[in-house]
Amino acid sequence: MTSASIDPESGLPIRLLHDRILVKPDVSEGERRSAAGIVIPATASMGHRLAWAEAVAIGPLVRAVQLGDRVLFDPDERSEVELHGREYVLLRERDVHAVAAPRVEPDATGLYL
Template sequence: MSTDTSALPIRMLHDRVLVQLEGKEGERRSSAGIVIPATASMGRRLSWATAVGIGPNVRSIIIGDRVLFDPDDRSEVELHGKEYVLLRERDVHAVAASRVESDGTGLYL
């Protein structure tokens, strides 16, 4: 899903990352195609999202990167009728992008 970030009426500050969740929250499908309802009891599960805005002090994420974060540590915001999640860069657990080197050790914040 592409997002026209030029239409967002905000400028991100400091180390903030604005992301859009991938897919719908709630029920999901297993790799075998089995529907798992949102009420199914599971351990703590991280979520993937796409970065649509970043602040000037963000060092490891660029717009369009997929990021992994804990959905319990998030702030939600609605812009132009779409829902987004606001995170700090330090709350992102991983970045998935073609530019990420496989032999790197990562950045510790």
């Protein structure tokens, strides 16, 4: 399924083109907790940090991502879009660094895109 109706009651269905992926980012870029439970404020200086999101729509040329997959991407290289009052990020498949899904085999190397 390559098209997605994000909210059929408030707008038209959306069909992504080519290798585009529409994702819903996980958590806002506010404060977060470490594995030990320490609160890290949003203003804390850290190295370059990638972000996780859920794929909610994919274009017809996308090969390695399916709807519902979690994808890892660089938040600095994203295009944000608001659809029906919700914030989404539009990516190209080549901008996805990793895919997390039950179908992914632990020893698989993945595809070179």
